[in-house]
Amino acid sequence: MGNPLAAHPELRIGLVGAGKISNAYLTTLPRLNNLRLTAVADLDTERAATAAGTVPGARATTLDGLYEAEDVDLVLNLTIPAAHAEVAHAAIDAGKHVYGEKPLATTTSEARTLLDAAADAGVRVGCAPDTVLGTGVQSARAALDSGDIGIPVAATAFMVSAGPERWHPDPEFYYRPGGGPLLDMGPYYLTALVTLLGPVRRVVGMASTFRTSRTIGKGPRAGTEFPVEVATHVVGVLEHHSGALSTLMMSFEVWAGALPRIEVYGTDGSLSVPDPNRFDGPVRLFRARTQEWEQLPVRGGYQDASRGYGVADLARAVAQGGPHRADGELAYHVLDVMESMLAAAESGRSVQVGSSCDRPAAVPADARPEDQ
Structure with missing residues (x-):
C-alpha cells in the first residue's frame, strides 16, 4: 500500500x-x-x-x-x-x-x-492506550531520563476497584476472555511501566476469582446476573530487562484503597506518577538529598491530549516515514506480559516473557502530534 x-x-x-x-x-x-x-x-x-x-x-x-x-x-x-x-x-x-x-x-x-x-x-x-503520550507519564519519563532519582530499582502499580458493573449498562465483556482487571486495565499500567522502565523479561503471578457471578447495577438491565469467566484479582512481580522489579496489583474486588497509582523508586529518590488512565496529572519527586517531595513542571508529552492522540501520532509517522509510538509491537509485548502473568499464576512458577519491544521514543515538551 x-x-x-x-x-x-x-x-x-x-x-x-x-x-x-x-x-x-x-x-x-x-x-x-x-x-x-x-x-x-x-x-x-x-x-x-x-x-x-x-x-x-x-x-x-x-x-x-x-x-x-x-x-x-x-x-x-x-x-x-x-x-x-x-x-x-x-x-x-x-x-x-x-x-x-x-x-x-x-x-x-x-x-x-x-x-x-x-x-x-x-x-x-x-x-491503545495512548494515555502514556500525555504530559503525566511523559513528564515522569523526562525525570527518569534526567537521572532525578538515580538508577531505577523498583516500581509499584495498583489499580483497584469493585468492578465496572456498578456503572456500565452492558458490563459482561469485562468478565469474559480478553477482559478482567488485568487485560482491561493492565494495559494502561503496563504500557506506562514499559515506557518508564523498558520491556519485561520475566514474571511471577497469582490470581483468583472470588465470585462466579456479578449483577448489573445501572441502566435498563439493572439487576441482571451474569457469569464471571476470568480472574478478578491478579498480583505479580515483573523483572524488567534493566533489572528493575515492578510489583503489580489489578483488582475488581476492592471497594476502597489508599494505594498509589504508580511509583518508581531509585537510588537517589522516588517518583510519584499520575493515573495512567489519564493523559495528565501531577508528577511528584522525592529527592534523597533534600528529603522532601516537590511537584515537577510539565517536562514532556502532548498537552491537552485525549483518546485519539495515538492515531494522530501514527498519522505523523506515516507522513514522515518513521516509527509511531503506540505501536503493535509494544501492545503485543504488554499482552505477552499479561498472558505470562496468568500462566505463572496457574503454574506457580516464574515465566519468561517470550517477546520484547523497543522503549517508545519520548514525546518532547510542547510537541504536536503532526510534527514530532
Missing part, C-alpha cells in the same frame, strides 16, 4: 464500533489537524448514524462498505475485545492501517497473526 498522505493532507479514518468509548474519540478526532473521520460502522445501524452525525463530513455505512471505502486509510477499531482481531484482519485485508482499543487481541497467538499479516500487507498497526 502506498503512503495515503502523499495525496491527502490528513489520514482518513473509518471508525468501527460506536459504543461507549467512541464518544471520547469522536470528541478528539475533529480537533487533530492530521486526521479526518469519514465513515462510521456499527452492528447497530442507528448507533452508527448517531455517531456519524456528531462529526461534520462523516457518514454511517456498513462494515463491508467501510473496509472497501476509498476514502478510508485507517480503521479505528473500537469493538469489544473478542472482536478486535477479526476487525483488524478485515482492515488489513482491505489494505488499511488499523488502530485499536486495548488489548491488541485476546491472545498472543491471535495478536502475532495480526501483526504478521500487517507486515505482509505493508500497513501499520497501532493500539
Whole structure:
C-alpha cells in the first residue's frame, strides 16, 4: 500500500464500533489537524448514524462498505475485545492501517497473526492506550531520563476497584476472555511501566476469582446476573530487562484503597506518577538529598491530549516515514506480559516473557502530534 498522505493532507479514518468509548474519540478526532473521520460502522445501524452525525463530513455505512471505502486509510477499531482481531484482519485485508482499543487481541497467538499479516500487507498497526503520550507519564519519563532519582530499582502499580458493573449498562465483556482487571486495565499500567522502565523479561503471578457471578447495577438491565469467566484479582512481580522489579496489583474486588497509582523508586529518590488512565496529572519527586517531595513542571508529552492522540501520532509517522509510538509491537509485548502473568499464576512458577519491544521514543515538551 502506498503512503495515503502523499495525496491527502490528513489520514482518513473509518471508525468501527460506536459504543461507549467512541464518544471520547469522536470528541478528539475533529480537533487533530492530521486526521479526518469519514465513515462510521456499527452492528447497530442507528448507533452508527448517531455517531456519524456528531462529526461534520462523516457518514454511517456498513462494515463491508467501510473496509472497501476509498476514502478510508485507517480503521479505528473500537469493538469489544473478542472482536478486535477479526476487525483488524478485515482492515488489513482491505489494505488499511488499523488502530485499536486495548488489548491488541485476546491472545498472543491471535495478536502475532495480526501483526504478521500487517507486515505482509505493508500497513501499520497501532493500539491503545495512548494515555502514556500525555504530559503525566511523559513528564515522569523526562525525570527518569534526567537521572532525578538515580538508577531505577523498583516500581509499584495498583489499580483497584469493585468492578465496572456498578456503572456500565452492558458490563459482561469485562468478565469474559480478553477482559478482567488485568487485560482491561493492565494495559494502561503496563504500557506506562514499559515506557518508564523498558520491556519485561520475566514474571511471577497469582490470581483468583472470588465470585462466579456479578449483577448489573445501572441502566435498563439493572439487576441482571451474569457469569464471571476470568480472574478478578491478579498480583505479580515483573523483572524488567534493566533489572528493575515492578510489583503489580489489578483488582475488581476492592471497594476502597489508599494505594498509589504508580511509583518508581531509585537510588537517589522516588517518583510519584499520575493515573495512567489519564493523559495528565501531577508528577511528584522525592529527592534523597533534600528529603522532601516537590511537584515537577510539565517536562514532556502532548498537552491537552485525549483518546485519539495515538492515531494522530501514527498519522505523523506515516507522513514522515518513521516509527509511531503506540505501536503493535509494544501492545503485543504488554499482552505477552499479561498472558505470562496468568500462566505463572496457574503454574506457580516464574515465566519468561517470550517477546520484547523497543522503549517508545519520548514525546518532547510542547510537541504536536503532526510534527514530532
